Amino acid sequence: MEHHERIDLDRLTTEARNPRSEALDRLDTLDMVRLINAEDATVAEAVGRVAAEVARAIDVIAERLARGGRLVYAGAGTSGRLGVLDAAECPPTFNARPGQVVGLIAGGPPALTTAVEGAEDDAVAGAAALRAIDPTANDVVVGITASGRAPWVLGALDEARAAGAFTIGFACNADAELRAHADLCILPVVGPEVLSGSTRMKAGTATKMVLNMLTTGAMVRLGKTYGNLMVDVQATNEKLVERAIRMVQTLADCDRAAARRALDACGGAVKPAILVARLDIGADEARERLQRADHRLRDALDEAEHGA
Numbered sequence: 001m002e003h004h005e006r007i008d009l010d011r012l013t014t015e016a017r018n019p020r021s022e023a024l025d026r027l028d029t030l031d032m033v034r035l036i037n038a039e040d041a042t043v044a045e046a047v048g049r050v051a052a053e054v055a056r057a058i059d060v061i062a063e064r065l066a067r068g069g070r071l072v073y074a075g076a077g078t079s080g081r082l083g084v085l086d087a088a089e090c091p092p093t094f095n096a097r098p099g100q101v102v103g104l105i106a107g108g109p110p111a112l113t114t115a116v117e118g119a120e121d122d123a124v125a126g127a128a129a130l131r132a133i134d135p136t137a138n139d140v141v142v143g144i145t146a147s148g149r150a151p152w153v154l155g156a157l158d159e160a161r162a163a164g165a166f167t168i169g170f171a172c173n174a175d176a177e178l179r180a181h182a183d184l185c186i187l188p189v190v191g192p193e194v195l196s197g198s199t200r201m202k203a204g205t206a207t208k209m210v211l212n213m214l215t216t217g218a219m220v221r222l223g224k225t226y227g228n229l230m231v232d233v234q235a236t237n238e239k240l241v242e243r244a245i246r247m248v249q250t251l252a253d254c255d256r257a258a259a260r261r262a263l264d265a266c267g268g269a270v271k272p273a274i275l276v277a278r279l280d281i282g283a284d285e286a287r288e289r290l291q292r293a294d295h296r297l298r299d300a301l302d303e304a305e306h307g308a
Contacts, residue, residue, distance in 0.1 A: 013173050014146050014199050018192035036201075039194050043205045046188040053186045054210060057168050058217035060184070061140050064166060065100065065218060069138030072102045072165075074130060074156035076120035078200040079144035079170075079207055080105030081112055086211040092240075094219040095232040101215065104129050106152040119152060120145075126155030130163075137164030142214070144207060145169075146199035148176020148187070157181040170210060172203040186210055223296030226251060231270045231297055235263075244270050251297075252277035271297045279304055 021035060047054075061071050073083025084103030090096040106126065107116030119125070129152075135141065141160035143153040148171030157167045158181055169182030174189050188210065190202040219225065224232045229251070235244040247270055248259035254277045262277040263270070272286035274297060279286075293300035 012147055012149075013189055013191060014193065014203055015197050017196050018194055021194040024194065036194050039191075039202060040205060043188075043190050043202050043209065046190045047206055047209050050186050050188050050210075053184060054213050055217070057140075057142075057184055057186060057214055058221065060166055060168075061214060061218040062221035064138050064140045065222060067138055069136065069140065070100055070102055071215070071218070072104065072130070072133065072135070072139055072141045072160070073144060073211070074104045074126065074141060074153055074160075075144030076106035076150040076152050077111075077115070078204045079146055079150075079153075080107075082204065082207045082211060083142070083144050084112060086208075086215055090215055090219070092234045092236060093230060093232075094215075094224040095234055096219070096224075102133060104133070104156065106150070120150040121152065123151035123155030123158075126152035126157075127159040130156040130159040135160050135163035135165045139163075139165040140168060141165045142168045142170060142211075143178055143182060144171075144211075145176075145178060146172045146203035146207065148173045148178045154178060154181050170207065172199065172206055223294065223298070226274075226297045231274065233270060235268045235270070241268075244268065244273075248273050248277055254278070271295070271300075275300060275304070 024032065027035065065071060073087055075083040084105055087101040087103035090101040105111045107119030110116060111119060130141065141157060143157040145153040157169065157178065160167050167182040169176065169178035169185040171178055171187055172190050174187055176185065176187055179185050188206045190206050193199060193201045195201060229247050231247060233240055233243065235241045244263055245256060245259045248262055249256060251274045252259065258277050262273040265276055265283045266272040266286065271290055272283055275281060275286035275289055276283055289300045289304065293303060
């Protein structure tokens with residue numbers, strides 16, 4: 001039998017035994033659900049304690065994206081799947097350019113639906129996965145590992161650093177090993193899981209919450225929204241077409257027919273359609289105004305209406 005160096009899990013909060021769930025298998029179903037829900041309720045508070053680090057990460061990500069860089073998630077297991085999920089949702093939600101947000105997972109695409117045994121333990125493979133996308137100094141690479149020690153993630157972060165990229169580490173242990181591999185760390189300590197070591201639970205929820213903040217916050221900073229409206233949304237299904245019509249109606253103060261005409265004239269793009277309907281201008285002029293305003297709808301409207 002091949003000998004492996006012992007991994008010290010005792011010091012990891014994510015591996016500790018939760019005293020509140022030690023009788024988990026003896027609880028009736030309703031009490032079990034209530035216990036899981038009570039534990040989940042603590043996650044938002046844990047994330048709130050790292051708000052300053054999340055805000056710093058958002059500002060760095062927005063600045064790098066603005067100069068043509070990418071946001072790259074690199075994770076293993078549940079962490080990797082959540083990174084790929086967040087990356088996949090950026091184009092339809094924010095009209096992010098292809099490849100602007102990238103999700104990498106240990107074990108490659110098959111690991112999205114099936115556990116790839118041992119993939120997270122290969123630091124060389126993590127470095128190779130990062131190297132394959134040609135990282136640059138304009139990129140931000142977020143290494144996601146609930147334990148804070150997955151070698152694949154650490155290898156990816158080290159490769160990113162070598163290329164000059166800004167590195168961010170995410171884990172749910174305060175003394176995470178990735179501290180030594182990242183320029184900035186986000187470490188919400190959610191405590192022991194209801195099912196010991198099952199970091200798809202509270203740690204996974206914390207991961208989803210933080211990744212939501214990173215991309216949403218960065219896209220807001222880049223002018224991809226107007227207030228709380230997704231004015232860069234890609235209207236690719238009936239629900240989103242309806243949402244686009246409602247946004248044009250709201251922000252241009254026009255009726256449904258006028259909103260529909262403006263959207264048709266702009267190929268379904270919401271931002272220029274709002275300018276067309278609100279300022280009574282053509283689609284080409286609307287696009288030119290947005291270009292001058294660095295594609296920020298609020299700035300384009302301010303310039304047109306107040307000469308700002």
